[in-house]
Amino acid sequence: MRIAVLGGDGFCGWPTSLHLSNLGHEVHIVDNLSRRWIDTELGVQSLTPMDSIQERCRIWKQVSGNEIRFHLLDLAKEYQRLRLWLDEYRPDAIIHFAEQRAAPYSMKSDRHKVYTVDNNVSATHNLLTALVETGIDAHLVHLGTMGVYGYSTIGAPIPEGYLDVSVETDSGAKGMEILYPTRPGSVYHMTKSLDQILFQFYAQNDALRITDLHQGIVWGTHTDQTKRHEQLINRFDYDGDYGTVLNRFLIQAAIDYPLTVHGTGGQTRAFIHIQDTVRCIELALGDAPEKGERVKIFNQMTETHRVRDLAEMVARMTGAEIAFLPNPRKEAAENELIVKNDHFIDLGLNPIKLESGLLEEVVHVAKKYAHRVDRKHVPCVSAWTKDIAKRVVHDP
Numbered sequence: 001m002r003i004a005v006l007g008g009d010g011f012c013g014w015p016t017s018l019h020l021s022n023l024g025h026e027v028h029i030v031d032n033l034s035r036r037w038i039d040t041e042l043g044v045q046s047l048t049p050m051d052s053i054q055e056r057c058r059i060w061k062q063v064s065g066n067e068i069r070f071h072l073l074d075l076a077k078e079y080q081r082l083r084l085w086l087d088e089y090r091p092d093a094i095i096h097f098a099e100q101r102a103a104p105y106s107m108k109s110d111r112h113k114v115y116t117v118d119n120n121v122s123a124t125h126n127l128l129t130a131l132v133e134t135g136i137d138a139h140l141v142h143l144g145t146m147g148v149y150g151y152s153t154i155g156a157p158i159p160e161g162y163l164d165v166s167v168e169t170d171s172g173a174k175g176m177e178i179l180y181p182t183r184p185g186s187v188y189h190m191t192k193s194l195d196q197i198l199f200q201f202y203a204q205n206d207a208l209r210i211t212d213l214h215q216g217i218v219w220g221t222h223t224d225q226t227k228r229h230e231q232l233i234n235r236f237d238y239d240g241d242y243g244t245v246l247n248r249f250l251i252q253a254a255i256d257y258p259l260t261v262h263g264t265g266g267q268t269r270a271f272i273h274i275q276d277t278v279r280c281i282e283l284a285l286g287d288a289p290e291k292g293e294r295v296k297i298f299n300q301m302t303e304t305h306r307v308r309d310l311a312e313m314v315a316r317m318t319g320a321e322i323a324f325l326p327n328p329r330k331e332a333a334e335n336e337l338i339v340k341n342d343h344f345i346d347l348g349l350n351p352i353k354l355e356s357g358l359l360e361e362v363v364h365v366a367k368k369y370a371h372r373v374d375r376k377h378v379p380c381v382s383a384w385t386k387d388i389a390k391r392v393v394h395d396p
């Protein structure tokens with residue numbers, strides 16, 4: 001297949017591009033490199049040394065013989081170029097990763113809120129309307145997040161996208177199927193909730209074929225392909241805005257920094273290893289919806305953990321200490337999270353579990369590159385409200 005990977009220079013997009021190229025697909029990366037600019041804005045860098053996207057593609061060609069082409073394009077701001085690009089390349093499938101994806105970054109200031117909404121909602125909508133306009137019947141696979149459910153977790157299993165409800169009417173109870181209600185806990189998660197409505201509309205109105213993957217927090221760095229050459233290494237964000245919780249714990253342990261747990265650490269989150277992410281995308285591509293079918297929604301996660309249990313697991317493996325700090329987020333102190341992930345398991349996913357994969361990450365990645373860490377960027381200080389900002393701790 002000819003596959004466009006939008007956001008293919010990012011943490012999930014790069015290993016996905018390699019994985020699909022390795023399977024023999026013709027891969028085109030489309031990215032505006034905004035994530036690299038945000039590193040510059042924040043004064044941080046990936047823990048792992050990243051080459052330019054052009055250099056990464058050159059090394060991949062050398063290692064595999066396969067070509068990945070890079071196209072510099074802003075999905076949110078360059079609608080006409082996007083439409084022309086689609087018309088010229090006419091992909092069979094499109095994987096859409098190209099959004100601002102950090103909840104703390106989206107809550108940093110009013111400017112960051114505006115940027116996140118403009119970027120994410122426009123990127124998704126521009127893509128959808130350009131597909132309609134060009135008449136391209138590509139299967140669109142979007143990376144959504146389990147985080148859209150935020151406060152709507154009540155301890156009952158979260159289904160894969162849809163909920164059957166029964167509503168009392170004058171003529172008795174009527175059943176209907178609705179999107180499982182979202183209750184986002186950040187501006188970033190709010191944009192992902194809006195994406196769902198855009199997808200529902202374009203699948204119903206224009207028969208676009210769409211799969212929305214509600215992904216858990218991705219951990220790990222390497223996949224089989226990124227390991228093939230030092231210069232193919234994936235990015236690894238450790239800073240307080242972009243570093244996802246487990247990757248932050250790993251780097252904290254590697255540099256003798258206390259593992260920073262917010263509040264009681266009673267928040268339960270869903271997780272998936274990056275190797276399973278790329279495999280899930282391959283599986284989703286092979287299970288495309290028919291024209292006119294509703295949006296397919298899969299929960300792309302493999303296990304759930306409480307944050308304090310994760311910290312204890314990393315502390316046990318490494319001897320690190322744990323520091324409990326005030327929570328910069330506005331969220332429930334404790335929550336249950338039970339998630340159905342039958343679709344991917346039925347399609348043959350055999351997940352990498354935390355207990356078995358974690359040590360390799362600590363030794364081979366976190367410790368190896370610990371000298372590149374700037375300690376002052378490790379704490380999470382982006383607060384959800386102005387009141388909470390007064391309680392945020394900058395140094396544990």
Ligand code: NAD
Nearest residue numbers: 007009010011012032033034035074075076098101143218
């Ligand atoms: P990332 O920030 O590393 O990558 C996103 C890429 O998209 C970057 O290379 C960026 O430059 C590009 N991009 C952003 N806006 C763009 C635009 N307007 N035009 C063109 N390119 C643009 O993020 P990631 O961790 O790889 O996440 C990818 C997707 O997966 C995101 O949509 C995110 O919401 C979703 N997701 C990620 C995680 C996770 O733990 N990393 C968890 C759940 C869902």
